[in-house]
Amino acid sequence: MSLKLTILGCHSATPRTFAHPSSQFLEINNRFFLIDCGEGTQTLLRKHKIKFSKIKHIFISHLHGDHYFGLIGLISTFGLLNRQTEIHIFAPKGIEKIITLQLKLSKSWVKYPLIFHELDSKKSESIFEDDKVEVFTIPLKHRIYTNGFLFKEKTKERNLNIMEINKYPEIEICDYQNLKNGKDFTLKNGKIVKNEKITFDPPSILQYAYCSDTAYFENIIPLIENVDLLYHESTFLEDKKDLAKSTKHSTAKEAATIAQKSKVKKLLLGHYSSRYKDENLFLKEAQTVFSNTELSYEGKTIEILPA
C-alpha cells in the first residue's frame, strides 16, 4: 500500500540523447500504470528494468508527439515478445485509428487483446476502476484536447472496534460489513449507535495527480486538492511567461501556485523546455511559492507511504 513513481522522460518537444519526452511508470496499491509514452519509452523501460509484463494499462494525456510517439513501438514490441495478456489504452479519440492503421499496413496484427478506451469528455470522469484503484481524468487547458489523470487508491473499509461492538450483543457478525462500510447501527429500541463509536478510521488513501500539458488552469484545483503527489508541467520559467501563455504551457511559478492552492503534499516539476540548460532554475522559481517541490529527471523514483 504505497505509491512509487518512476520518471522515464520529463522533457518537452523533441527527444535528445539525455533528454527524453514524457513517460512515467506508476505503481499504486499494487497496480501498475504507464503514463504517456514519448518516442524511446520502450528503451527507457528496459534501461530502468521495468518489466514489460507489468504494464496492462497505458494512459495518454494528448496526441502531441512527445507524449505518444513511442506507443506504436511499444505495442509492436509486446507483439514480437508473444504477449498474451491484454493491454488497455486510455487516450484521446483518434488513437485507435492511428495504431490500427499502422498495425494493418505492417500486416503485424498483435495476438493479445488490444483494447482502446477513447476519451472525448470535457468533464472529469472515472475511466478505470478495480478493487484497488480508481483513475479519473483531469481536463486540462492546452492547444489540443488534453487530460491529466488522478490515480486514487480506493476508499478502504473502516476497521471494527471489537471492544466497543461487544457492548452491543444485538450486533452480529453478519452486520460487520455494513459497519466496515460506515453505516450506523439501529438497536431494537430505536436508538442509533453511531458508526464512529464502533469503528476506527480506515488507513489513509494515497493519490497521485499527473497534469501535463497545461496552461495555468485553476479549474483543476478541486480535482487535485490534497493529493500526496502532483506532477505539474513547468515548460518555462517566468522569463517566458508570454510564451507559456501563447503555447498554453505553464511556468514553474504557476505550477507551484497550483500546488499551493490545491494544498498538495508534494510537487514534482517536469516537461522542461530545452532552451534552459540549468534545471535548478525551475526548482528555485517554484520554491519561492511552494517549498516541497522536487525536480523530475530520468530514472528518478519517488516513493510515498500512507500516513
Added chain:
Amino acid sequence: MSLKLTILGCHSATPRTFAHPSSQFLEINNRFFLIDCGEGTQTLLRKHKIKFSKIKHIFISHLHGDHYFGLIGLISTFGLLNRQTEIHIFAPKGIEKIITLQLKLSKSWVKYPLIFHELDSKKSESIFEDDKVEVFTIPLKHRIYTNGFLFKEKTKERNLNIMEINKYPEIEICDYQNLKNGKDFTLKNGKIVKNEKITFDPPSILQYAYCSDTAYFENIIPLIENVDLLYHESTFLEDKKDLAKSTKHSTAKEAATIAQKSKVKKLLLGHYSSRYKDENLFLKEAQTVFSNTELSYEGKTIEILPA
C-alpha cells in the same frame, strides 16, 4: 565525388539501449539521403552530429516498425525547428495516410512542403534523379511489400582529348558537348572519327545498394552487380536457416552468396537478430563465402573513393 555511409541503427525488431533499429545516412556525389528511420533515429542523428538540414530525401524500405517508427517524430521535429525547405518521402503506399493522420490529430501540420512519393511497383524503377545521382528501387522478397534502393552516381561526361581533337580543325567548340556525351564526329568527307579516339573515359561512378529486409533472393543480382558497396541484411546465422526462410530474412552466408554472385566490391552486414550476443559470428560466417565483408555497428562510417 566520394561515397560516405554512416550507420545509425543496424539491429532488427525492437530498439534497446545499445541496439537501434535500421537507419543509415548516405552522402553520395554531394547529395544526402536518409535510408530507413527506426524509432530513435532523430536522437542518433544528433548524437552522430549529422545536421538535420542536410536531409531532404528519406527512403523507407517497408512498413515494418523497425524501419519507420522514427519517421513521424523526425517530421514533427523538423516542424518544431521551423524548417522551411521541403522533404521528400519515398516509401510504400500507406505512408502518407499514417503521417498525415498523426499530424492532423495533433493539429501540428508542418509548415515546410512534405512531399510523399508512394511506391507500389513490383519492378525496379527510377524514383529520384537529379544532375548528380539517380536512385532505383530494388524489389525484395519479404513478408510485406519491400524495396531496397540503389544509389548511383550519374554517368559522368567523357573528358576531351584536346591534343587529338586539334588534329581535326573541323571540330569546333560548339561540338564539344556532343563529344563529352560520347558521340562520334562525322567529317565533311563522310569519314567518322570514333569518340574514343578524341575523348578519355569519364571518372568511374560509385554505386551503393541497400537491401533490407529480404529473404535470399537471386532476382536482385542483375540490379546490384558490381556495386561498390552492398548492405545486405543478415538477421540470422545458418543455424537458424529455417527461421530465416519462414520469416523471409537472410543468413550471413546467404548475404555473402548474393555479394559473391553479384560481384560487388564490398559487403556490409546488418539487421542482426538480438538472439546473437557475438556479432563477429556473422562476419566469420559471411567471410567463408565473401572475404571483403564488414560488420555494421552504430556510428560506423565507410568512405569509398572512385577508382
